[in-house]
Amino acid sequence: MADILIIGAGVAGLSAGIFAAKDGHRVTICEKHSIAGGNLTGWQRGDYHIDNCIHWLTGTNPSSEFYDIWVETGALGNVNVYQPETLYTCLYEDKELSLPKDLDTLERDMLALSPEDAAETKALIKAIKTMQYFMRIGGKDFSEKIGVFNLIKNGPQVLKYHMMTTGQLAERFRHPLIKKFIVAVFGDKFTAMALLTVFATFCGKNGGLPEGGSLAMAKRMAKRFTDLGGEFMFKKEVVKINTEGNYAKSVTFADGTTVAADYMVIAADPAAIFGKAIDAPMPKILEKQYNSPDYIRFSAHHSAFAVKEEKLPFSADVVLDIPEKYRDLMRARSFMLREFSHEPSFAPAGENVFHTMTFIGEKASVDFINLSKDRTAYLEKKKQLAAATQDIIESDFPQLKGKLKLLDVWTPATYRRYTNAETGSFMSFILPPKKLPKIVPTIVKGFKNLLLATQWQQAPGGLPTTAASGRKAAEVIMKLEKKLGNVLAAGKVKKLSPVK
Ligand SMILES: Cc1cc2nc3c(=O)[nH]c(=O)nc-3n(C[C@H](O)[C@H](O)[C@H](O)COP(=O)(O)OP(=O)(O)OC[C@H]3O[C@@H](n4cnc5c(N)ncnc54)[C@H](O)[C@@H]3O)c2cc1C
Known part of the structure; x- marks a missing residue:
């Protein structure tokens, strides 16, 4: 011993x-x-719980290679695993496109949205299915359905995506909403293979949310x-x-x-x-x-809000554009808005809590860390971020105007203080x-x-x-x-x- x-x-x-x-x-x-x-954490602000980690937990499907590790470490315990209907939604003019929990729906929605992108859409869906085979999502039956022959035939189709960035993959599509959808999760510099992995995971019902949150x-x-x-x-x-x-x-x-x-x-x-x-x-x-x-580090800043509304005008994660006037302040072009209506204990009955995640690069993260040494300037910056974020949310969802209560704002400086991560990163390097x-x-x-x-x-x-x-x-x-x-x-x- x-x-x-x-x-x-x-x-x-x-x-x-x-x-x-x-x-x-x-x-x-x-x-x-x-x-x-x-x-892997969350915290209380008054009656509201802010859950700041799991968007999807890879390995919640018992056929997945990671399932055992979550069982053995007690991570899943005996709690229910919630499978959201969608992982995220992108909006463009009067259209929207979501990542649903099954690939057939994704294919149908992409084809209906943009028939001229049919060839690219079909190739992408095929590659995601092959990825699911590689990841052994879906168990034995699923693997048999795909078959060894299909694997040999489609393997190079998957590798093709490792040779391009998410930005380059987006460029292969014509429809602006699909372009946006492709870069929404990781930005435009990751290998497109990373996106395939996320799609394969979530659409393979292998990225659920354990009850109670992070x-x-x-x-x-x-x-x-x-x-x-x-x-x-x-x-x-x-x-x-x-x-x-x-x-x-x-x-x-x-x-x-x-x-x-x-x-x-x-x-x-x-x-x-x-x-x-x-x-x-x-x-x-x-x-x-x-x-x-090539191996970039990244982080994010966030604002959390409470609202006394039974029902929100969005569900799961929605990607919102940052208008030109706020891009310098927020150091990004879009952010994710995330709600928790599946967790009734996170807000009092009849109310909701939600927060934003604005991904930013290493330089912007370090700027936040440096700014935090001047407490007055840092607090002022956080105020400005929250005001800009609230303005964007209220213009995209006017029914929420005047009803939001700011709960918290946190930045790469918070991550640095909390975890010691040098540049405030909460993930490792992007995968080039x-x-x-x-x-x-x-x-x-x-x-x-x-x-x-x-x-x-x-x-x-x-x-x-x-x-x-x-x-x-x-x-x-x-x-x-x-x-x-x-x-x-x-x-x-x-x-x-x-x-x-
Ligand atoms: C907003 C957000 C969303 C995320 N979404 C997802 C997701 O959907 N799915 C997913 O799989 N992952 C997600 N992640 C990433 C995931 O949380 C991390 O990959 C993972 O938690 C990293 O774990 P770690 O143990 O390597 O590091 P850390 O979590 O950084 O843990 C390191 C620990 O060491 C402590 N420590 C540091 N220095 C010292 C020291 N000198 N002495 C003593 N203690 C020290 C820190 O306080 C900390 O507790 C997300 C993270 C965040 C913040």
């Missing part, structure tokens, strides 16, 4: 902790905040961890990882106390750890991505076209007992990849334990000691 210390109680840290504790190790997760979850899911995972004997140390920010030769020996917290362990897992943004909390260089593959113009996905090794080069578990190991991050990185770290520790166990037992590395 080894003593394992995990830095960060996000999904990566929780998953690593759960799988290591299941294997019988003594596991402690230290977290700078007072609760677990990291980005914070409730984080709490279930935290409970699974403590039920297995794991321990949390909250309000403990690691400021130094102390090393001796090729061993990580102990960590020092911001309050000056230290704790030693046999193995350490970095489950926080590596950019905020390497060269800062540890005198060691960033793993090469990661460093290359951080320095490459033409590049094979790079997977960052779990063991940190130069060390025998220091590991990584984080969304940054595999772009573009997201909850399933993150949970898988945690499970991998626990598996690697199990293997190392066989090799290193004796060395550790001989006292070359100190056992976990109580906080001093």
Whole structure:
């Protein structure tokens, strides 16, 4: 049995902790905040709950490869999984186009909207179906229906989408609404394959919403961890990882106390750890991505509103255009509006809560972080963002005019403060076209007992990849334990000691 210390109680840290504790190790997760979850979170503003993470949870379909990880980590518990009718809707003049929960409806709607795009639409739908086969969504019957012959025939059709960006895919369509629809989720710089993955997931009923939302899911995972004997140390920010030769020996917290362990897992943004909390260089593959113009980091700013209306004039996520006059302020051309009417406990009866997500690039994110050092200027900027957002919502849905109550505004500076992510990113890098996905090794080069578990190991991050990185770290520790166990037992590395 080894003593394992995990830095960060996000999904990566929780998953690593759960799988290591299941294997019988003594596991402690230290977290700078007072609760677990990291980005998988939500918070209360008066009578309203703001749910700030899950738009779709890949792996809610029992046939999916990720389903087991959610069951084993307690993420799904016994709660219902809500399957929204649509993931998002785009508007153009008097027309709208949604991503529905089945591909036949999507094909029918796209063909009806734009018959002149029929060839491109059919190729796209075919590729998404093949993607579902690759992702094993739909189970055995579904795979048999697609068949090996179809796979060989359609495989290159799928790869074709990896060679182009979402922006280039949008350009292949003639209808302005379809163009908009294609770039609405990820913008125009991602590989189009990422979009295929999202469509395959959601239309394969594999991207549901666990009841209670993001914070409730984080709490279930935290409970699974403590039920297995794991321990949390909250309000403990690691400021130094102390090393001796090729061993990580102990960590020092911001309050000056230290704790030693046999193995350490970095489950926080590596950019905020390497060269800062540890005198060691960033793993090469990661460093290359951080320095490459292809692997862009992004974040978002948001505004949340309450409204005393039983029924909203939109459902699920709707993409709204940002008019020219607000584009410099908001640093974007569109934003997503998201409602939670499927969660009655998020707002008092007869009322609704909704919020916006405006994706912005790395430069704009860093500008927010820098601005936040001047509190007055930052608060003023947040006020302006909320006013602009409210104006756009009220002009698109005049029936809401004068009825919105602002609940909160949060930005990349909030993410930076909350999770330590260097540029306020809450996902990993965008996945560029033409590049094979790079997977960052779990063991940190130069060390025998220091590991990584984080969304940054595999772009573009997201909850399933993150949970898988945690499970991998626990598996690697199990293997190392066989090799290193004796060395550790001989006292070359100190056992976990109580906080001093
Ligand atoms: C608005 C939003 C929408 C999203 N939508 C989706 C979605 O629909 N589907 C999906 O799959 N994913 C989604 N994601 C992404 C998903 O939340 C992340 O990919 C995932 O939560 C990252 O987990 P992580 O453990 O790698 O990192 P984090 O969540 O950043 O966790 C790191 C933890 O480490 C702690 N920490 C950092 N530094 C230290 C330190 N020095 N000492 C101690 N503790 C430290 C932090 O406080 C944090 O708790 C969304 C995220 C956001 C914010």
